[in-house]
Amino acid sequence: MTNRFNKAALLAGTVMAGAVFATPAMAQGTPDEPALETGASNPDGELIVVTGSRIARRDLETAAPVAVVNSEEFELSGSVNVESVINTLPQVVPGTTSFSNNPGDGTATLNLRGLGAARTLVLVNGRRWMFYNTAQVVDLNTIPQFLLESVDVVTGGASAVYGSDAIAGVVNFRLKDVQGVEVGGQYSLTERGDGARYEIHGAIGSEFADGRGNATVYAEYYNRDSIFQGDRAFSNFALGGETDGADLQQFGSSTLPSGVLRYLGGAQGNTGLPAGTEFGAAGASGFGTGVVFDEPANFRRRAGDLYNYAPVNYLQLPQERYLLGGYADYELGGGHRAYAEVSYVNNQVQAALAATPVTGEFNVDLATVQPFLVAGDFAQLQAIDAAETAQNALDGVADDPGVVNFYVQRRIVETGLRENLDERNAFRVLGGITGPIGSYLNYDAYYMYSRTRNANIQQGNISASLFQAGLDGTGTPINIFGPGTLTPEMVDAITIQAQNGDVSSLQVATAVISGTFGDFAITEASDPVGFAFGGEYRKVAAQFIPDTALASGDVIGFNAGEPTDGSYDVRELFAELAIPVRFGTAALDISGAARYSDYSSGTIGGVWTYAGGVEFAPIPDIKFRAQYQRAVRAPNVGELFGGRSIGFPGATDPCAVAGAQNDATLNALCIATGVAPGSVGDPNIRPNTQVPALFGGNANLSEETSDSYTVGLVVQPRFIPGLSITADYFNFKIEDAIATRGGGLNSTLNLCYNVVQDINSPFCQLIVGSRAGNGAITTANPPVLVQDNTAKLEVSGIDLQISYGTSIPFSLFTDTGEQRLQLSFIGTWNEKNDLYPVQGFDTVNECAGRFGATCGEPTPEFKWTSRASFIDGPVTTSIRWRHVGSVTDDDDGLDYTQFNGIEKIDAYDLMDLTFSYAANESLTITAGVNNLFDTLPGVPLFDANGIVTNRPNSLLLGDNQEQANTYPSTYDVLGRDFFVSALVKF
Incomplete structure (x- = not known):
């Protein structure tokens, strides 16, 4: 049934050998054959199920806008991984991709409308797919791209039809039935000779039992080489400086291989000591000169004083994937059919970061470190110790002579890279049965079980306790005072391998009856009124299992976190109704859907979702449509039960902003929340731009609710055969959206100190008790920010899709004297996000x-993808144009152009060219080049002081970057990229 639908709905694309990129989910005709009338019945008379509905119907449409990506688009774009094509759709903001090294976890995720991957429901053949983590997100690496027949993208809340997670929309990957044997492969390589990717796959499909059964089995191997940021001139240097008020320069981390000690003023926060004193000379000389810096901010800004962490980070992550599976169905008799699906994926992806930066407070025993210091440096430590002892005596507090607490910053380059290997093993099995009930009804029931297990191994971590023991004399003494000072024995004494695992499972049992109320119809010309009703049971379980080092927080390098273990189930009843009305040449279709979901005790309880839609075609050439949806998203396992884990978000501490002490209210509030008197306005109380905080789940969460509507029209003028145009206005409003309490650490600090300014407010109470020493927020007792129903999201805009096919009177490869031309365009205007x-x-x-x-990620107001394909007998020539509109920086309080920075990223265009040759009925060869004009972030020019003297284009972002000096999931970082593939069928 699925194949029949796609052959009808995408007739132009299949006839013209892959010219259509994203066509409306409606019937279309070839240039020589008029399109089906809008709202007309399937000419084959076969009942079908379309994405966005569970009603088996003859009509090919719903009121919900649907974009369809054909399988040919994956072939013409040279995309082996699903993410590469899906992320070019204007409805999608890139999620995690093959360029997500930091942050990244080796997966590829889908993010509709920029509302988050957890709010996008992913289906395969209309049924839920397996997820990989406690956030219940699907890894697109697990979907066999080479078997795709089409991808349906439905934007708008679809919880009434599919349940939770469909709050932003649904993406349905339809797999094809294979007849015979298909073997294919592809090889890709950048113009610079790196980043090789190769893939081989095979599939066998056949009927059996005298045609009563059909089965397809398949296998794939995929391998992707790494590219480091140091392999591209634009990403070889970490650029920054704008947010410190300096020119764009070779930037990096102030955590240097030479090491820095910073005295914060004592654990009691006493003020009679020289807080902020640093020991160590600038640059490569490191410790040994006795130079003291009194302005840490200047130290951070100097180009020569910063460690360039960029070159050893991955630009493209290496990947190796094995994929096996199959699906089959068997006619039991009387129209009843049993079906089954099974899939297995082994996916290995590695990430790499620069050597671990140790930052934090440590007790330094002077006698232990004396052998590693020259006399002048040691004398300074003794002076600080003596001053601290004297001050503690005046304050009447206990003192530990010979021991001083310092804020330590030291990049442990002697350990080599931090490497992080994720290996995921996932499988999914499904069995079901479908068939008729009398003459007017059909049933479909199935059970699905999936399980994903991830093993994560980390190299290059430092043990905080062993590092402390090396400084206080209780362990192997370590020499952190200068570059290359740690011996192999010292490295062995402080490094630790860490590992963790994830286990996720999903069970789904669904039964649905659909059909008509006999021959009952509103008018004689109308199809019968259709309906569907049924029930569904789902059970979700997930675990995050860290080893002892990670769970205890003893690891420095990769973030530590506590275990997560939780599950919930839900029982649901749902129903749909479709009322078609035909009168003359006009058509009216009214639809409705509702679902009641009862979640297990201790979670959200019972919730309703519902939807209604209408389509009206006054004449066959034009149709108006509108739909309203009330959708919900239940909190996932991680949001409910997530163990606390430490993170280091970028944040501005209002108490550390110069001049804060001059605001009486702010000054008093800072002191009340733990800042030492006299330290308000001192930048030393924020020793790092990244501020530690603990994050975790919240068992008291409620559901998110979304109200969304779409209004649009579909135009298929009969006087222009082959042309179809759709335009839809969409509007989403999500209330009680689940997010970090207070809106995140930076938002919490702002609300506490600048907006509410009340010590008793919940925002200030999150900070109270988290400051130490002179008022710095450190890892010793960071704020705890759990998940909460705190946020609201609003998204609106217009989607436009155009497809046109015709013949042109010119041919090089056939004697017909003509060839086919297919044009397609899909674009989005984002009014609000x-x-x-x-x-x-x-x-x-x-x-x-x-x-x-x-x-x-950049969310442009305008984004589109278009394609023009020329099909001349066996040869297809196709050109794709990808456009991302200009975007501006989101910080209205800072003008980056004052600091040689970036306030705006200009509009961005890429052109791709592909040739495909069908040598015969069995062999097709395709070759192409993506990013034809080698559009990349420009290569900066530096002066002798490391200051950027020339910024070639606006894609080179500096401080505004996500990673690699740009946003590598939005803007291409490979450059001109070639591919060749072959497909053999027999």
Whole structure:
């Protein structure tokens, strides 16, 4: 049934050998054959199920807008991984990709409308797919791209039809039935001779039992080589400086291989000591000169004083994947059919970061470190110790003579890279039965079980306790005072291998009856009224299992975290109704859906979702459509039961901003929350731009609710055969959105100190008790920010899709004297993409047309993808144009152009060219080049002081980057990229 639907709905694309990129989910005709009338019945008379509905019907449409990506688009774009094509759709903001090294976890995720991967439901053949983590997100690496027949993208809440997680929309990957044997492979290589990717696959499909059964089995191997940031000139240097008020320069981390000690003023926060004193000379000389820096900010800004961490980070992550599976169905008799699906995936992806930076407070025993210091440096430590002892005596507090607490910053380059290997093993099995009930009804029931297990092994971590023991004399003494001073024995004494695992499982049992109320119809010309009703049971379970080192927080390098273990189940009843009305040449279709979900005790309980839609075609050439959806998303396992884990988000501490002490209210509030008197306004109380905080789940969460509607039209003029146009306005509003309490650490600090300014407010109470010493927020007792129903999201805009096919009177490869031309366009205008971090406050992050620290990935106002294909007998020539509109920085309070920075990323265009040759009925060869004009972030030019003297283009971002000086999931970082593939069928 699925194949029949796609052959009808995508007739132009299949006849013209892959010309259509994203066509509306409607019937279309070839240039020589008029399109089916809008709202007409399937000419084959066969009942089908379309994405966005469970009603088996003859009509090919729903009121919900659907974009369809054909299998040919994957072939013409040279995309082996599903993410590469899906992320070019204008409805999608890139999630985790093959360029996500930090952050990244070796997966590829799908993020519709920028509302988050957890709010996008992924289906395969109309049924839920396996997820991989406690957030219940699907890894697109597990879907066999070479078997795709089409991908349906339905935007708009679809919880009434599919249940939770469909709050932003649904993406349905349809797999084809194979007849015979298909063997194929592809090889890709960048113009620079790196980043090789190769894939081989095979599939065998056949009928059996005298045609009563059909089965397809398949296998694939995929391998992707790594590319380091040091392999591209634009990403070889970590660039920055704008947020410190300096020119763009060779930047990096102030955690240097030479090491820095910073005295914070004593554990009691006493003020009679020289807080902020640093020991160690600038640059390569490191310790040994006795130079003291009194301005840490200047130290951070100097180009020569910073460690360039960029070259050893991955630009493209290495990957190795094995994929096996199959699906089959068997006619039992009387129209009843049993079916089964099974799949297995082994996926290995590695990430790499620069050597571990140790930052934090440590007790330094002077006698232990004396052998590693010259007399002048040691004398300074003795002076600090003596001053501390004297001050403690005046304060009447206990003292530990010979021991001083320092804030230590030291890049442990002697250990080599931090390497992180994820190996995921996932399988899914499904069995079901479907068939008729009398003349008017059909049933479908199935059970699915999936399980994913991830093993994560980390190299290059430092044990905090062993590092402390090396400084206080209780362990092997370590020499951190200068570059290359750690001996192999010292490295062995402080390094630790860590590992963790994830186990996720999903069970689904669904039964649905659909059909008509006999021959009952509203008018004589109308199809019968259709309906569907049924029930579903789902059980979700997930675990995060860290080893002892990670769970205890003893690891420095990769973030530590506590275990997570939780599950929930839900029982649901749902129903749909479709009322078609035909009168003359006009057509009216009314639809409705509702679902009641009862979640297990201790979670959200019972919730309703519902939807209604209408389509009206006054004449066959044009149709108007509208739909409203109330959708919900239940909190996932990680949000409910997630163990606490430490993170280091970028944040501005208002108490560390110069001049804060001059605001009486702010000064008093800072002191009340733990800042030492006299230290308000001192930048030393924020020794790092990244501030530690603990994050975790919250068992008291409730559901998110979404109200969304779409209004649009479909135009298929009969006087222009082959042309179809759809335009739809979409509007989402999500209330009680689950996010980090307070809107995140930076938002919490702002609300506490600048907005509410009340020590008793929940925002200030999150900070109280988290400051130590002179008031710095450190890893010793960081704020705890759990998940909460705190945010609100609003998204709106217009989607436009155009497809046109015709013949042109010119041919090189056939004697017909003509060839086929197929044009397609799919674009989105984002009117609004707003995030309210905390409901009830006017603070809003307006992200349409923005990018940056708050909005993240660029969300342009305009984004489109178009393709022109010429099919001349056996030869197809295809050109793709990808456009990402300009975006501006999301921080209205800082003008980056004052610091040689970036306030705006210009509009971005890529061109791709592909040739495909069908040598015969069995062999097709395809070759192409993506990013034809080698559009990349430009290569900066530096002066003798490391300052950038020339910024070639706006893609080179500096401080505004996500990673690699740009946003590598949005803007191409490979450059001109070639591929060749072959497919053999017999």
